Every structure is written in structure tokens, then in C-alpha cells.
Amino acid sequence: MRIQVFFFLCCSFTQTLAQGTHVDSKMADKIISLTAVNDTFPLKSRLQPFIDTIGGASIIGLGEGTHGTKEFTRVRAILTEMLVEEKGYKLIFLENPYGDTYYLNKRINDPAEDISLIMKDNLLSIYQTTEFKDFLSWVRKHNLSAAVKVNIVGIDFVFIQKTTQIFRKEINTLQIPRLDQIADSIEYEAAFQDSMWQHINDRQFKYDAMATVINAIDIYKKIRQIKEYVVTNNIHLSETAEECILNCLHGIDAFYKPSYKQQVLSRDQLMSEMVLHVANINKTKALVWAHNAHIAYAPGFGDDNGGGMGGYIKKDHADYYNIGTITAMGTYSATKDRFDNRDNIFTSYKLNIPSKNSWEALLNKMTPDVFLFYTNNIPSDGFGGLEHRLIGYTEEKKRGSYTTKDIKELYDAVIFIRETSAADHHLLN
Structure with missing residues (x-):
């Protein structure tokens, strides 16, 4: 009996392994190999055809799979540099309060101002990192010599x-x-x-x-x-x-509207309104820095903060394009606080092992360590029902934080970085 059971388990394992290998091979020729995020010049060279492909979009969403990953900030900074310098993007929308970002945008262009102090005064704690400081340093350097400056506009409203x-x-x-x-x-x-x-x-x-x-x-x-x-x-x-x-x-949307019997809008609807209002008035190409859930076309979760801002933008700008970022292992930073503000304390945590039925687990089996793929190139068979991990600014749940929404319904393209590290929050902590 034990021999029969052992034989059955071996056969099942072999079949599963064969199926997994078959699925991996279907994706192998769909990916674009990239270099490590820290290798700036080689990475830009590998990204160039991609930039040339997407650079005509009026608005591009640049997502992050967690609010506390160093490499997600770095790769978005590189994409932004290329799109600004080569394709003429002049607006950067940030998932940060409008008023705070207004002052950040003004002060960042003054070389006499300390960037760290500007950040502490005007950014939610998720952005008070060394990596984001590096990005703002690039914005300052670019604007000092640019004929038309890049402007950063906040689209959030937690502080008014x-x-x-x-x-x-x-x-x-x-x-x-x-x-x-x-x-x-x-x-x-x-x-x-x-x-x-x-x-x-x-x-x-x-x-x-x-x-x-x-x-x-x-x-x-x-x-x-x-x-x-x-x-x-x-x-x-x-x-x-x-x-x-x-x-x-x-x-004040959620507070006053019920008294006037008006429909309360989701956070993603409201943020999309600000993006569209400013972008349409300025008539210039724009980038949106926000969590994967927000730049996505559809809500990943069922609550009012479940995401899908990208879908609302798409209704007004049909050429809207978005890029999600995914990782399989490593560390990330998160806070134990329930709500985000300007002084959350962040700690480094280890990412949970990806769910077996997830995109993270599938992509982790593939090579190289960093690559990009277009979601419309995903084969139609063998990839249904895969989960996708989304972590905000709080600690990942024990089981993980996954959406079952089809990844094709969320993003146009995805950048996968196998192993990532926690953002450096020493500016705040």
C-alpha cells in the first residue's frame, strides 16, 4: 500500500512539474530581458525600445507593488527620466496631498533649500526615503537647465x-x-x-x-x-x-455628501478627477506615480480604496498606458499604523513566500532576474486564475495580500524584479 501511495505521489509531482515547465516555456519568449536596477546605463539601453513604444501616450501610470520597495522607486525614476528627457513628459502626478505637493514643487527648484527638509515638510511618510530623495535631486538638476520645467502635482487629499x-x-x-x-x-x-x-x-x-x-x-x-x-x-x-x-x-467628500443625498465617490475616482482636471488644463503629457492598485484599470479589491484609478483615466484618455511592478522575494518596509500620514514609523519586513497559485511564484521560476513583458502577449491558455500580490504601507498578511483579478485587466505591461529590498526610511526614522 505504501509503495502504491508513493508511486501515486511521484506521478502527481512529475505531472505538476511538467505542467509548470510547459507554462513557463510559453512565457519564455514573451519577456524582454533587463539588467539590475542599479545598473543605470545598461538598463536604460534595454528599456529604450519599450520607451519608444509607449512614449506617445498622453498619460502613463507608473505603479509600485508595495509602498516600501527600494527598487520600485528606482525603476520608476529611470522610466521617468527617459520619458521626460526623450518624450517630453512635463507633469508628474504623485499619490500625495495636493497642498503639500504644491509647496514641494516650488521649493524643490531652489538650490539653497535642503531636499530632506522639503520632504519632511511636504511628503507622506511612504515617500520619505533615500530613494525618493535621489529622484527629487534629479528633478532639481533637470529643472535648473530645462527650458520647460517638470512640475509635480499631488492628487491625494488626506490633508487639506x-x-x-x-x-x-x-x-x-x-x-x-x-x-x-x-x-x-x-x-x-x-x-x-x-x-x-x-x-x-x-x-x-x-x-x-x-x-x-x-x-x-x-x-x-x-x-x-x-x-x-x-x-x-x-x-x-x-x-x-x-x-x-x-x-x-x-x-470632505465622504463627510458632506451623505447630508446632501449625493453619491460618495471612491478614492480612486477622486484622484482620477484631479489627474484629468490638471492634465486637460495643461495640455501636456503626464506621468502618474501611485501604487499598482491605483494605476490599474480595475479595482483589485472590493472596498472604496480598492484601486482602479487607471480605469477612470482611460475613459477620458483612451491612450492611457500603465506599468505594474512585481517582486517575488526579499524585504519591504511597512508601518504598524492603520492610516498613513507624515510621521509613520517604518520597519523592514521579509516578504512571505509567494502563493503557489500566483504570478509571483510563476515568474520566480523564470530567468533572468529582471524582465519586462506586455500583458497582451500572455498566452490565452495555462495562465487563468493566477493571483497577484498587492501590499500597501502596512505589513503583509500572514496568508499574503492577493487579488484574483486577471493581470491582463490591470496592466498593459509589467516589470518583474525577482528580489527586492526595503526602502530606506532613515530620513523619518
Whole structure:
């Protein structure tokens, strides 16, 4: 009996191995071999045909499979450098609060400013890394000599006080005391809302949900007062003021809309609105730096923060293109805090062994260590039902954090890096 069982197990293993090898061989001729991410010049050379292929898209999404992987930041920086220098991309949208990014964008072009201090003042902690500092150093260097500067625009709205501060200054230029008073009041109330979010990870802090809702409704009413006044009196608001209004409304969307029986939009819908508004006004090619889940065409998960911003962008810009990044092993940085803000503490963690039924496990069997493939080249048979890992800024779950959404429905292209390392958060920690 034991011999029969052993024979059965051996046959099953051999069959599984043969099937796996067969599937791998189908993908082998579909990949584009790349070099290690740190080998900048050879990597750029290997990427050149890819850049030439995608460089006509009006908006390109550059994703990261975790919010704490060094190589994902580095490869996106290289792609950005090439697309900016060779293909004329001038806008970089960042998954960071609009108001904070507005000040970062201004200060980064001043050589006298310390980039580390700029980052600590104006970036969520997920971006306060050595790798992102290197990228911002490149932006500064590029802009010092470029005829047309690259601009970085925030599309998130977890903090809005700086947005209301910018808005107040724009309103002040109109020299209308009544509007100045309303704008001052909006900034004061935005400070209250920001304080709720900033302290929400503190278990001793008592979050006042009712006060937050009442405060948000008041902000909404005052924004509406200003908009009605400028329309009635035929006053032109600056584009910056219009962007501030949009971002403020995004920041209070979930709080005020239920009171007006309006549909609350998902975070990805709101971020896509900012991307489209700014991109369409500026009429220039743009890049979007965000998590894989957000640059993707469809939500990977079922909640309101499940992703799919790319799908909303695609509806307005049919040539939108996106690139996901994937890894199989190594380390990543994450925080134990439930919500992201400017002072989360990040720690390095080891990635779980990929699920056997995942893209990460399949790609890990292939060579070389770094490669790219177009998802429309994936063979139709043998690749159905594979999971795909998505890790945010918190620790990976014991079983892993996977979406069962077909990878073809998420990305146009994928860059696989077999082994990656945790982002360096020493600027914050």
C-alpha cells in the first residue's frame, strides 16, 4: 500500500512539474530581458525600445507593488527620466496631498533649500526615503537647465489645510474683504480636519466623528458661497484656486455628501478627477506615480480604496498606458499604523513566500532576474486564475495580500524584479 501511495505521489509531482515547465516555456519568449536596477546605463539601453513604444501616450501610470520597495522607486525614476528627457513628459502626478505637493514643487527648484527638509515638510511618510530623495535631486538638476520645467502635482487629499492656505492667498489677490473672511474661516476649519487625521493612529486619541462631519459640511457651504459669489459677479478665479477647490471638496467628500443625498465617490475616482482636471488644463503629457492598485484599470479589491484609478483615466484618455511592478522575494518596509500620514514609523519586513497559485511564484521560476513583458502577449491558455500580490504601507498578511483579478485587466505591461529590498526610511526614522 505504501509503495502504491508513493508511486501515486511521484506521478502527481512529475505531472505538476511538467505542467509548470510547459507554462513557463510559453512565457519564455514573451519577456524582454533587463539588467539590475542599479545598473543605470545598461538598463536604460534595454528599456529604450519599450520607451519608444509607449512614449506617445498622453498619460502613463507608473505603479509600485508595495509602498516600501527600494527598487520600485528606482525603476520608476529611470522610466521617468527617459520619458521626460526623450518624450517630453512635463507633469508628474504623485499619490500625495495636493497642498503639500504644491509647496514641494516650488521649493524643490531652489538650490539653497535642503531636499530632506522639503520632504519632511511636504511628503507622506511612504515617500520619505533615500530613494525618493535621489529622484527629487534629479528633478532639481533637470529643472535648473530645462527650458520647460517638470512640475509635480499631488492628487491625494488626506490633508487639506495647506490647500486652503494656498486658496486663501489666491483669494486675497482679488481684494474682496468678504471673500477673504470666508477663505480665512475655511483654512481654520481645514486645520481641525487635518488634526483629526494626523492623530487617528494614536489609540489614546478620541476621534470626534460628528464634529468632523459638521466641520466638513461647513467647509462645503463656504466653498459654495465663494463659487456663487464669483459666478454672480463675473469674477475669474485662477487655475490654482480652481485646483484648490477641487482638492478641498475631495477631502470632505465622504463627510458632506451623505447630508446632501449625493453619491460618495471612491478614492480612486477622486484622484482620477484631479489627474484629468490638471492634465486637460495643461495640455501636456503626464506621468502618474501611485501604487499598482491605483494605476490599474480595475479595482483589485472590493472596498472604496480598492484601486482602479487607471480605469477612470482611460475613459477620458483612451491612450492611457500603465506599468505594474512585481517582486517575488526579499524585504519591504511597512508601518504598524492603520492610516498613513507624515510621521509613520517604518520597519523592514521579509516578504512571505509567494502563493503557489500566483504570478509571483510563476515568474520566480523564470530567468533572468529582471524582465519586462506586455500583458497582451500572455498566452490565452495555462495562465487563468493566477493571483497577484498587492501590499500597501502596512505589513503583509500572514496568508499574503492577493487579488484574483486577471493581470491582463490591470496592466498593459509589467516589470518583474525577482528580489527586492526595503526602502530606506532613515530620513523619518
